[in-house]
Amino acid sequence: MPLVTGKELVSMADKGGYAIGAFNVNNLEIIKAILEAAEEENSPAILQASQGAIKYAGIDFISAMVKAAADQTSVPLALHLDHGTSFDQNMECIRKGFTSVMFDGSKYSLEENIKRTREVVRVGQATNVSVEGELGKIAGTEDDISVDEKDAYMTKPEEAKKFVDETEVDYLAVAIGTAHGPYKGEPKLDFDRLANIKKTTDIPLVLHGASGVSEDSIRKAIELGICKVNIDTNLRQAFTSGLKNVISEKPEEYDPRKLLGPAKDNMKEVIKEKMRLFGSSGKA
Numbered sequence: 135m136p137l138v139t140g141k142e143l144v145s146m147a148d149k150g151g152y153a154i155g156a157f158n159v160n161n162l163e164i165i166k167a168i169l170e171a172a173e174e175e176n177s178p179a180i181l182q183a184s185q186g187a188i189k190y191a192g193i194d195f196i197s198a199m200v201k202a203a204a205d206q207t208s209v210p211l212a213l214h215l216d217h218g219t220s221f222d223q224n225m226e227c228i229r230k231g232f233t234s235v236m237f238d239g240s241k242y243s244l245e246e247n248i249k250r251t252r253e254v255v256r257v258g259q260a261t262n263v264s265v266e267g268e269l270g271k272i273a274g275t276e277d278d279i280s281v282d283e284k285d286a287y288m289t290k291p292e293e294a295k296k297f298v299d300e301t302e303v304d305y306l307a308v309a310i311g312t313a314h315g316p317y318k319g320e321p322k323l324d325f326d327r328l329a330n331i332k333k334t335t336d337i338p339l340v341l342h343g344a345s346g347v348s349e350d351s352i353r354k355a356i357e358l359g360i361c362k363v364n365i366d367t368n369l370r371q372a373f374t375s376g377l378k379n380v381i382s383e384k385p386e387e388y389d390p391r392k393l394l395g396p397a398k399d400n401m402k403e404v405i406k407e408k409m410r411l412f413g414s415s416g417k418a
């Protein structure tokens with residue numbers, strides 16, 4: 135079926151008490167892994183393109199591949215821009231068929247973030263494309279942030295209310311203790327903060343940096359209002375370990391399809407596990 139909006143999927147999850155997996159895509163094999171997982175689990179899914187994906191594959195290529203893939207699929211899928219950096223990039227993605235975008239204004243002051251995010255939301259509302267905003271800073275695990283800084287980076291519930299009211303974003307990415315990339319230990323999430331943000335904003339919330347967060351913490355975060363869970367690192371790890379295995383088992387193999395196929399299948403299994411954990415399996 136044709137791509138659906140992100141809001142359609144995420145709002146249903148919000149009402150149903152589950153979350154939609156938003157998986158980062160960079161190439162054909164990753165797109166296929168998500169598609170096959172979604173079909174086999176009868177699950178909706180969001181495919182998202184990061185800044186790195188745009189540099190690697192390009193907006194046109196990603197958009198064409200994902201649209202073609204969705205047309206062959208019987209479950210609802212959305213195509214989302216992950217951590218969009220500028221108004222222009224958001225507009226290009228809207229023009230090229232993305233059904234959801236993100237303006238990440240987390241590096242700006244609250245007022246500036248509101249102003250810039252609002253501009254994107256206005257176009258999103260006019261074109262029926264969903265918009266995600268980010269408040270608080272979701273850093274990388276390698277960013278070496280002190281405990282004090284961590285606290286300052288977290289999303290403040292009262293600011294979240296103002297941000298959501300004034301921008302009218304469809305969903306909000308919150309900083310509650312997760313970070314992008316592989317964790318050294320187990321991250322501790324600030325569940326009280328999450329519950330407060332949900333209470334004051336009452337909109338679908340997004341968890342970034344969810345790879346490596348324990349299953350219990352993910353379940354609890356979903357119970358408290360997370361409706362979109364972003365996963366990239368765990369997919370990369372699954373693909374690469376699958377690839378390494380097949381290369382070591384068949385060192386003479388020279389056909390890329392015979393190396394990338396098993397890597398894709400390994401990634402697919404991880405995606406299916408995530409769909410079951412998020413509760414989106416059977417919800418297509």
Ligand SMILES: O=C(CO)COP(=O)(O)O
Binds near residue numbers: 158316343344345364
């Ligand atoms: O938040 C993400 C993409 O926006 C993904 O984070 P991870 O790579 O930590 O899973």
Ligand SMILES: O=C[C@H](O)COP(=O)(O)O
Binds near residue numbers: 187216314367
């Ligand atoms: O948001 C972070 C994602 O893991 C994407 O990272 P990337 O820009 O290296 O593709």
Ligand SMILES: [Zn+2]
Binds near residue numbers: 217271272
């Ligand atoms: Zn960010």
Ligand SMILES: [Zn+2]
Binds near residue numbers: 217272314
């Ligand atoms: Zn992210």
